[in-house]
Amino acid sequence: MSERQVFIFGSGYSGKAFARAKTGATAVLGTTRSEEKFAALQQAGIAPLLFDGALTGEIAEALNKTTHLVISIAPEEAGDPVLNPARAAIAKMPALEWIGYLSTVGVYGDYGGAWVNEKTTCRPVSKRSVMRVAAEREWLKLGEEIGRPVAILRLSGIYGPGRNALVNLENGTARRLVKPDQVFNRIHCDDIAGALWQLIEGNKGGIFNVTDDEPAPPQDVVTYAASLMGIEPPPEIPFDTAQLSPMARSFYGENKRVANAAIKVAGYRFRFPDYRAAFDHMWASGDWRDGEARSPMKR
Template identity: 70%
Template sequence: MSKFFIFGAGYSGKAFARDNRNRLPVTGTTRSADNFDALREAGMTPLTFDGMLTPEIDAALPQTTHLIISIAPDEGGDPVLAAAHDAIAAMPALQWIGYLSTVGVYGDHGGAWVDETAECRPVSKRSRLRVAAEQQWRELGEKTGIPVAILRLSGIYGPGRNAFVNLANGTAKRLIKPGQVFNRIHVEDIAGALWHLAGRNQGGIFNVTDDLPAPPQDVVEYASSVMNVPPPPAISFETAQLSPMARSFYGENKRVSNAAMKAGGYRFRFPDYRCALDHMWPSGNWEQGEPRSPMKKP
């Protein structure tokens, strides 16, 4: 039987575990035991990992067949490899490794389409660290003969993280920068892509992103129309008050292709933001189980 282990079982990791239709064993790590109940609710056995292996992790890794890494690198490099490189290389049952990266590794391409063969031009430090971490995981795969799938994720949204939530709590912004587009992916498609690739023990680099790169204000406007509420006022990017990190995202402009995932047989559940929002609003799961806002479906 396949056994999965997730280093960093956060938003995407919990979605993966909830999508476990064959009820396979999944173990996930978190930094704090305070998060154990959330991991158990998602269907995982929870363990703590904060940069060091524990006896519980040491006991779980040798039985693991499929390993997923969803922890960002830092100044010291990839924290999982720093703590567990040799342990992972020696895992006797390991068949596949999945590493969750970001389309940020491509940097800025002036709005042009890019696929997995495109040059990586990382702009931010966090994206440069991702490029280095990707290479380290690929090298481990070459050394051990284990297939490594690098999943380059675009902007993640889903229950609890979407334009409806932002409109309901008053944080939505309609920021206008002519020509700017962003790429996005529903968290259920991250889960689906992981199960698809893991089920085939398929390695390689894959963009996990939907069909429709779009200006961010288009998403806010569409969500407003679905909620039947006025959109927030338009704000020029040039005059907007943004944090340095938020402003840095607008320094990268590209349209990311998902053709490789489709060619490999994966069918996206939410091919664009419109169908995802159309699904989340009437189902009510956009709030992720939180009490309903006064703004209700008309």
């Protein structure tokens, strides 16, 4: 098999987890806005390139050899920051086989705690989610135009090493906000990586909720993390009296339970189907503080 080349627009937390999970003859290139982040990308197995919204010759050359394209950059009011400068170049990529776009379950909006799936009507509430819906449509449209599968991965709350309630408890920032009947889904970064690789291997397009099996109240996660650490959890804070940023408060304005059957039908089996399995692993392995130094995930 010829070498696969994956190009990631926006090599952040999820992109680095994806690169660490690669196997076989695969080259991974990825963009960042800062040269200061080059070392962290290289440590994750990503050949770094600068991207500040303009399509450089170096990026164009890399795209010409790319077989799989992953987009992990949020849309802006002016439109998708990748499609705007690079749509024509992407449409002409000679080796391109597949496109993956990392979106969010926020596109569904508020369903009052009811279950939603990929066929549920999107009713985005926030401006950022409205822009996500528009970006999803543009990427799917491009896929139809060029005859390539486009997978839309709608992600729930992302966590993993270096980004979790254990870290928050240690540094004193953990809070147990309580809003009656509020639940959230979550997804460990290794399961984002695993789902991406599963879809790449299967050359599958479509819309997939990439989220755990168990939507749960956020305060329960903090309580469980505290029990692993053998400490008392912070006191409960009623949501109505909590001091929150407008963005943080907006997250609590959406309540839904997100089903994940489609990605399972595509063949993926979650490494961490619920937060307890993930926290048990992170605590036992000791990798909860920092994800950069981890060994690659075994698949």
